[in-house]
Amino acid sequence: MVSFHCASAMSAFSCSLFVVASLFCGAYFISSGFFTKGYSEVSSSSINIGNLVVKFRDCQDGEVINMLQSSKSATCKVRCRPPGSEALPQGIIVKTSNLEMRPLWSDTVKPGNLGPSANLLAIAVGIKQKEIVDRIIKKFPARDFVVMLFHYDGVVDEWRDLEWSDQAIHLSAVNQTKWWFAKRFLHPDIVAEYKYIFLWDEDLGVDFEKLCTSLYLSIIEDEGLEISQPALDPVKSDVHHQITARKRNSRLHRRIYKFKGSGRCDSHSTAPPCIGWVEMMAPVFSRAAWRCAWYMIQNDLIHAWGLDMQLGYCAQGDRMKNVGVVDAQYIVHLGLPTLGGRRNFT
Template sequence: MKTFNHGSALSDSKSRPCLCSLFVVASLICGAYFISTALTSEEYKERVSRWKMINILQNAKSNKCMEQCRAPRSEALPKGIVAETSNLEMRPLWSYSMQNVDSKKSKSLLTIAVGIKQKDIVDRIVKKFPSSDFVVMLFHYDGAVDEWSDLDWSNKAIHVSAVNQTKWWFAKRFLHPNIVAEYKYIFLWDEDLGAEHFNPKRYLTIVGDEGLEISQPALDPDKSEVHHQITARRRKSRVHRRIYKFKGSGRCDNHSTAPPCIGWVELMAPVFSRAAWRCAWYMIQNDLIHAWGLDKQLGYCAQGDRMKNVGVVDAEYIVHLGLPTLGFKVENEFNATQPNVTQKERYSNSETSAPSESQKVDNRPEIRRQSFIEMQIFQKRWESAVKEDNCWVDPFKQYSFNQSTH
């Protein structure tokens, strides 16, 4: 007799729906997979197509942009947002007007290395330069900045202070060509200059008419300390570019083509065009702060023929007073150990009472010695650079480097 197992039959009847459900779920999963695979494949093909198109556009754009000159490290920025230059203009904290900025006329820059003892002289110089046409920047080598605040133009000037540094030290660090790119001419003057007979606007008119890229006002020979005869004023002349010397060593005549006979100005009161200053700034050595020897080489920055583009303006002249500045001070003048004595009071005391000879400290002989050492270093660097640069062609081959004297 066949026995019927009721429990087994019940179990089989329950398992069939489960198997069907599993089959349906598996079918749905497979269907979804195939559908998603098909969609993914289409999307992948579209992405590949887009990438190919982007590569084509980038390559075309790259070829087009290869010739574009961009500022180093600005490649990550769109070109239109890159601001490569600046200036020394002060900006208001409010009421900013783009119209006023865009409509301003071109200005020039007057820079002077100053000490408080020459305050009156510098005041007279600055007053000769109208603020509508010139920006003023003072390099304070004695640390006395606040003592200038009583002058009516002081708050409009830029003040930079670093103790016992020369104007060339300041210029290398604060007159980068991209900072002063907006200024048509840069005056890099000493402080011991009398400007009674000097008109800067007329001076720049003459410089423009004569095509002078590097220039200086002539020195009144009767009142000035003249180091180089080429700087002496010629009374009936507007501008001169050369000097004649027929006696002694270093003769200069019509056949002379090199400094100091022609193509040369002194480092005391040079005036540079924007283009000439960009070149000269590169030539200033960061560690040679006296810049001796630089004067003989400035003609290379004359933007062409140094015999035409470098000159001395006779019609607008100055006086070189030859005052002791850097390296000459009163002993203990800056002695910070003196109790309850401010720097201003020390200056006041030094002006009202003449120091005795024992109180004077003159380091100028050491400064002069260092200047000669730096000149020799500069000469060697120039000669080495000429030998190492196989691509450089000297436009003044007949010119040989001669030692500068001051």
């Protein structure tokens, strides 16, 4: 009979793995010392665990290693469950959700309709910009996008006459910015099914020849952009940072070398807003980038000034490669004073 004693320096998890291995394979132990999580194979019949050698009498080559890995995976399934779900059977745990609406009386809609290509467009809106917003949303086909409107002025019913309104999700909270809404309603587990999240302002011009969302998606996917934005028409737009201005005869750009006549940006620049940077009026996040960026949105954030300088942390790698401005699909930033209106404004 073999007895097992876990030294204080050894984790209970490591101990349990080798108890399981020994019971299944008739292992016996030689040498002495503490167990550790790391191990290395020394022959087809033994492995090293720190200073301890474990020999196996009955196991085939690699069988014990596979057994230990399987045990670790099974243990992780229990330990890595969402807090509060530990008492539930594994088969009924649903860790994520989405924004797909369901018919009240239909049993024909199957779960998971969204598929891997569905995306999300979320805009903070006020009734004064209804016509502009209508033109924006018509650029985002329903087959590829779920639309969510953040009504910062409390006006919702006046949008009902638009053809797409009943398919959109309407959230209302007076005098709140899109970052307030995004922090509270776009949790990464809620938008986990969406490949890209467009988090836009309402004062954006999107003429037909300037923006095609399907082409935009193909460009950022092909270029591996985790964080992006469409370029701004430099003539008609309110441009705050030169890197967002459209470059002619260009597909996209990731940096600039001149900053409105100053020496701020040059070939040696490695920091925003000279390289790897987008502005906060029309950012587009990949699923992974948004899961990171959501945590940076503080609960009292209003206009997100300064947050744009930190987005590089969420670029899923090199911000100088994974963040960019798409020139081939561009928009106009109208620069209208919009947020903060009240229901009874004129």
